[in-house]
Structures are given as C-alpha cells and as structure tokens.
Amino acid sequence: VHECPFFLPSRVLNYNTFIKTSGCVVPILHSGFLEIKREYIFPIIEKKVFESQKKDLLNLGIGDVALPLVEPAAIAFKEAIDEMQKRPIGYPASHGHFELRQKIHSLYFEKYGLDLTDIFISDGINSDLGDLQEIFSQTALFGVHDPSYPVPQDVCLMAGRSKYLHVLPTSFEMNFLPEPPDYPLDCMYLCTPNNPSGTAMTKDQLAAWVKWAIKHQAILIVDAAYSDFITQDDVPQSIYQIEGAKQVAIELRSFSKSAGFTGLRVSYSCVPSTLLGLCDQKNISFKKLWAQRMASKSNGISYPAQKAALACLTEEGLSATLKQVHHYLLMARRLKDAAHAVGLKTLGADNAPYVFIECPQGFSSWEFFDYLLDKCAIVSVPGLGFGQQGDHFIRLSGFIGEDVCQRACERLTSLACFV
C-alpha cells in the first residue's frame, strides 16, 4: 500500500470534524451548486396551475415543439436502424458524423471561410453551453445578459465561477438585447434571437460585440437556437456575417425547434480554427481543446439521430422545416396582435416564436401570470424566470397548434383593455 502523497488541509479538517459527529459519509462536494439562488419557476407554475383547478387550459408557457418530427427525418431515422440491424455501426465519430458535418459546413459556414473541421456535432445547445465553460481557466471572467436563457449563468455558478460572473442587465428600451460593456471579459454568452424576449440583434449590434471582443480579447459564445426563425433583413442569420467574427465567436445551432427534434438531441457548434486562447503562458487553439474535450468526455452522438439531422438538410428536409418555422412564427404573431388589441405592449415574434408582453401598470410578472390564468385559463411564463430584469414581463410561446392559438387569441381579446 502506498503512502498518501497529498497535501490535505480541508480533507483532514473535514475528516476529523465530521466523521465523528455525523457518522456519515461526507466527501467534500462542490459548493457552486448552492450558488443558484434564482427560483425554479416551472415547479411553481405547475403548482399554481394545479391549484387553479381550471378546465380547458391553454398552455402558452412551453418552449417545446408542438408539431411532429418532419417526415424526411423520420424516414432517414428508420433507414439508419435497418442499417444497424444489418451490420454493427459502432461508436459514432467523436466530433460527429462526417457527412453531417460536411453538409452543415457547405450550407451555412463555408461562405464565411470557416473550415469543415470547425463543425462539431453535439446532443444539444444546452450541453454545449455548459461544456464550453470548461475550456476556460477557473479565473476567467464570464458575462451573461438578463433576461436570457438561464443555463449559461447556472453552469457558471455550478462550476464555482460566481466571483467571476458578470450579469449585464437589459431593458425594454434596449429590446432586451445587451450592449458591450467598457471593460474586458474572457467570455461573453449571447443569446440571439433571444429567449425569452423574442428579439434579435441587428448587424450593427452584433458588429459592436465583435469589435468589443477583438479589442478586449474575449470569446463570444452565441446561442443561436432560434436562427432558423430570423426574418428581418438587418438581422444576420449568423454572426460570421460580421467581419472579424471568426477570430472571436463560437456559434451554437440546433435542429430542435425547426424540425421537431427536441426529443432526438442533435445540435452543432462552430468553433473556428482562428480562435486563440492563453494556456500556461502559451497561445493555443481553442478548437484543439474543444476537440480534445469531446474526444475524451463523450462517445459521440446517436448515429440514427445524426442521419435524421442530415435528412433535414436536403431540399425536401429544408422545405419541411421551413414550413414548421412559418407556422410557429404565425402563431406568435397572432398572439402578439391579440395582445396589442387590448392595449398591451410587446416585443418579439419577428425573429423568434416568442412574444414578450409588458405587464400592465401595477402588475408584477407573477401577478400578471395569475391574472391570465384566472381570466383566460392561459398558462404563460413569468419573465422573472429568465432573470431579474424580466420581472414586469411574461412570455407567450408560439409553439402551439392552430386551434390552441385561435382560442387563446379569442380569450385575450375579450379582456378589458389595459390602456
């Protein structure tokens, strides 16, 4: 047996103090997990809905798809299973199926001078948002904006980064889109088109971030989960449309929302070869570390799901996904119009399937949530769930069917006008 070669201050301390008093197994766990102070709103929503005993509820609260898997994907999926029954397919390539990477590259990234090997297939933007922070030093500075999809903030806290995390508040006047600060960060998480506000950064706004990142040697991680929903001319489909973005930006995209893929788990990241970082006093390729992380910590993404994703990028697949995108946007716009009809102010519904509604004077977001549940039997999501700055807003989702949308609009427009 070998002598312990470690320096064990906290370990020995805990050992002496706790084993005797508790008799329990007490290894030291990561205190970062206790740093998340934000209330989890979905359990509260569930409880409120349950207690309301409302019948004929219309759920406009969910950010999950309402249409089934597109047909070309389903066909490809089943073919992949037939293939796996004929011969063993084995572990998927750790950076993704070559054909899928190739197709994604040629469709979306080649035109910006990015390399095929910059594309990495993953099981979801959620995972990538969490995994990417691992590449940064434990003392790297992170920025997130508020309100926004809460995962970047949560994963930074869980990793013990609370002292190094800066939250940039935004406002209705800013379209809830953050502006670059006048100090440096190592990494800024951007979510555009934004969940929950439904708004998206214009070319000028993205260019300001790229300029800031180049000046301050920061990396931008762009959560572009809703990029397929962009319709506005001055909103770029990709940050790489901005000159210089290749030096500073990572873009994350998904099949989840536009192809009915939430249950299948396929997304991808673009991590340009030109992205550099400092590691042990040496300049090093960010992509090299990302590739190493993927090779060591994952055994690849489900093979048939990748084949199904590939089918979404054929002419037929793209047309089927576009149809779903149009449907969801249409639903969001109808909800927006209904809100306007009773004097409510809104954002969104142009480049993302969400409508962000300002609560009427005197309502907090939970109060307006209760009001809509009580008067219309409509379930919304309080903006507070996406950060402190979302407190006077609620989010309605366009991920619904025609029928639900029509009834929701009828109920909304029957409310007394709020002006």
Next chain:
Amino acid sequence: VHECPFFLPSRVLNYNTFIKTSGCVVPILHSGFLEIKREYIFPIIEKKVFESQKKDLLNLGIGDVALPLVEPAAIAFKEAIDEMQKRPIGYPASHGHFELRQKIHSLYFEKYGLDLTDIFISDGINSDLGDLQEIFSQTALFGVHDPSYPVPQDVCLMAGRSKYLHVLPTSFEMNFLPEPPDYPLDCMYLCTPNNPSGTAMTKDQLAAWVKWAIKHQAILIVDAAYSDFITQDDVPQSIYQIEGAKQVAIELRSFSKSAGFTGLRVSYSCVPSTLLGLCDQKNISFKKLWAQRMASKSNGISYPAQKAALACLTEEGLSATLKQVHHYLLMARRLKDAAHAVGLKTLGADNAPYVFIECPQGFSSWEFFDYLLDKCAIVSVPGLGFGQQGDHFIRLSGFIGEDVCQRACERLTSLACFV
C-alpha cells in the same frame, strides 16, 4: 454601462502582456487540458498498421461491438419514430424516461433496497465518468487505478485536479485489480469488470473497498460497463450486493456492449439517496446535486433510443442480449486458449470479453504489438494505452465474428512457442 466589479490580476496581466505582442485574442484557457501526458495510442496504432502494408489484417484491437443491434431494440426504435411522426414528443424527461427507469429499477436495483429515483438515464458511461467529478469540490481527492479505462484519469486532469489525483498501481499478481489504500480519498473510480485486463473483483475484494469507503468517508464510482459479461459465481453482478454499499457507491451500467448499442448512446447511473457529502459545511445529498446537474446541463436522452433500451429489458430483449454476450465471451476464450497453446500467460475472458496477454520475456507492449502485427497480421492494443502498469501486456478483444476469431486462433497457434 456598468463598471467592472471584478478582481482581475491574471486577466490584467495577460491583457497587458499579450494583446500587444501577439495581436491575438487570448482569453485564459484551462491549463488542465495540457496535463494529459499519456500518449494517445490509437493514432499510433493506425499509423503502424498503415505502414505495415499488411493484407488480410485481423483487428482484435477494438472495444466496439461486432454484432448488429438486437432485433427487439430495432423494432421499438422504429415504433418510437412512428409515434414522433404522429404527435410531438418534446424534450425527454431530464432524469430519463420514467418507464425505462422503472424497468431498470425493478430488474436490477429494487432487490437491494434502492429507490426508483436513484436511477438516472444518460448517454454513456463515458459522459457520467466525466460529469460525476463535477459534483466534488475542486480540492477533493480522487483515486484511479492503473491499468484501467483512461477516462476517469483524463477528466480529472482536464478539470485541473492533477494535484489531487492519486494513481493506484496494480500488477499481474493482483489480477490488475486495485486494493484499498491506507489513507482517505473523497472519490475512488473503480472499473470492474476491468478494461483492459478482463478481470473482475470478487465479493471479498468489493467488500474491502466498501469497508474502506465507509471508514474513510469516500464515494466509490464503479464503472460496470461489462457487468452483463460476469459469469463467475463469486463475482457480484452489482456492488450493491455488498452490505453498506448503498452508503458509498455509485454504479454505472450500459447497453452498449451487450445489445449492440454503441452507436445509440444509452447508459444509466444508480446514485443512492443514502449517499451524503459535505457542501459549504453542511451535509447534503449527493443525488440532489447530481439531479440538479442533469436538469441544468442536459436536455435528456434521445427518446427513441430510450424506447429501444426498454425493449432490451423485456424477456425477448434480455435473451437476445444474452446471446450476444455469450458469443463475445466465447470468442475471448478461444483467443485465450490459442495464447495458452503457445505458452503465453493471460488474464481475463471470464467476466469480460477481453484477454490480457503478458508479453513474452524481453518484449515491451509496443514490441509485442509489432511482433503480432508482423507475424500474424493481428492488430492488438498495447497495455501501455491503459496506464504505465500495462506496459508488458497487450489486450485482445473478443468483439469479433466467428470467422475472424478462427483465423486469429490459427495464426496465433502457428507461432513458435514462447516458453
């Protein structure tokens, strides 16, 4: 714009030093990634094989399946896709499909008094091995054994734990199975049945680890990827057969090797409610943090893959997987017999589909690799790839078809006897 509230020593240092000299974007990256000093052997193997220009190569080097997906899984998979075409399935539950957790629990864990909610579905043991270390404090002490599956060591190094990582060497005489040290650790990774040695811990050996863990308040993470291959009576199918294990052990299992699932990505962890840890001076449930990590950092596991996994646990599915297990074990045993016939000493092939062969006198593992490649056109894996202690061994894999096995045995037995 908000003033920067951070304390920025390293940041400002880097900023001043590097932006001017390099003109590059240099955020601080995690130096843990540079700590992995072990050579990646598979690229070297590929190069050697390519340069050998051998024809009729027999690849006994891979740990990936050689038989196709079992039929019940394929059928269930396609049914799940049909279902997804009819109605949106949406995000999978973050801790796994309820029916699958229920089935796993009733088959394997209920008898040990574990709870259904202790079961978490994941996309692979590989991911869980990496993700579980996140639950421990940055200064927690980790142990791994050598030779073993290298991921636990790699993920600890990547996370910056090199100062807190202890490698327990093992030897041929120990069956390459580690014994508990006489000092405490917070977490010990065990791989049993062991890859690469093919050996597995007996009840007494596991009991010694459980006793050690209880005494030293440590958590055992047991990689039981090959548990379906256990045939020996005194080797427990699960660590929970050992009294007290529920207080200290996490068990990881997979569908990969026994059901042809490597390309599909489904595994599971059992994290007992009774496992406690110390977090910010308070006793806290390990499982609670693991559940929180899963809910925040993942959006669940592919729905049809989970339905396919469920089909593997029906009577028909279990019989189909058992057939594959028997086949692989038979192949491994034939390889073992062929090695014995020419005087080689071996381990394994009883509780895992691997044969670990001691290199003849005077051969390092790379030299014996070269010898087998040259004389038999057989590709093996040098034990060195699994740690320093594997240096005088090579691993042959039973994940092959009948025909490959027969030809490999013929070539091995035609070698001059090594005694």
